Amino acid sequence: MAHSVKEIAVALGCEAAGATDIMIEGLSEPADAGPQHLAMAMRPQYAESLPRGAARAAILWAGADWQAMGLEAAILALRPRYALSGLTAMMDPGPEYGEGIHPSAVIDPTAEIGIGTRIGPFTVIGPRAVIGARCTIGPQCFIGADVRLGEGALLREQVTLCHGVTIGARFIGQAGARIGADGFSFVTPEESGVERARHTLGDQGEVKVQPWARIHSVGGVTIGDDVEVGANTCIDRGTVRDTRVGRGTKIDNLVQIGHNVVIGTDCLLCGMTGVGGSVTIGNNCVLGGQSGVNDNIFVGDNVIAGGGSKLLSNVPSGRVLLGYPATKMDTQMETYKALRRLPRLLRDVAALKKAVFKPGESD
Secondary structure, rough: OOEEHHHHHHHOEEEEOOOOEEEEEEEEOOOOOEEEEEEEEOHHHHHOHHHHHHEEEEEOOOOOOOOOHOOOEEEEEEHHHHHEEEEHHHHHOOOOOOOOOOOOOOOOOOOOEOOEEOOOOOOEEOOOEEEEOOOOOOOOOOEEOOOHHHHOEEEEEOEEOOOOOEEEOOOOOOOOOOOEEOOOOOOOOOOOOHHHHHHOOOOOOOOOOOOOEOOOOOOEEEOOOEEEEEEOOOOOOOOOOOEEOOOOEOOOOOOOOOOEEEOOOOOOOOOEEEEOOOOOOOOOEOOOOOEEOOOEEEEOOOOOEOOEEEOEEEEEEEEEEEOOOOHHHHHHHHHHHHHHHHHHHHHHHHHHHHOOOOOOOOO
């Protein structure tokens, strides 16, 4: 669907300038833009490539001299990247799964399907499931018994919601997300080497061959409104109480969230992050890619962990962390700098030893 420059600017709450009646059919990077595109020249360095394209209009930063760039129109945004959120929402047609309920879908007669919900081919919906209005459920999804899915949800291809999962409104599940599998919880008849090594920090004692007994997961998963879960991410159900994900939290691809975890509101968990069982994470936290959180610890509100950080103990609110083990970011950077200086330091020490000790003397 095409929109005029003026319509786009009004929808975004931005200033429009020039020939605002130009119709926009799509978005493009500046060098690749055609006459029907809105060029994404949101920073001066991006605008430098505008002459290589054929854009008539662009989205720019506030105060940009759009006429000097050879444009006929511009949208000027105080925070261009934030404007990009609304702009891409306007231009995204969404997945094409067809209207209504596909005849190959298998829906238990006790399930409740909300008004306007679309269900793709080969999807299975179990007994007593309740699906809200205006949901889009893609092909080959599985929704188990007693699942509650709020209105306006989007499940991409092959999403699994296991039995007893409860999810709020406007949920987005990317392809292959698995929510509500059993937790990874096993125990031995006697204290295991792992338990002893954890207590002693290294000594596992006498090695005993013992079988692992499975602890079943009788809890569920509860997810708040406006949550997104990335492709091939797994959220395990709780052992007794539910695993919980708070409102507005966004979870990237290939993330593992263990049993009994509680995640607060408006958190961001980036790709390949792993959160151990029974962790509590506060509100507005950010875990960078490949972060790891040790089981049974607490992470306070407004914590930021840089990529690859490993959180091994409780983290107070407001802390910015980096490294393995994670420490305050400024401390970690000083440690890293010192580590890089070690080879030079060792050479200097060797030179000093040569200067101080006489030939034939012992070190």
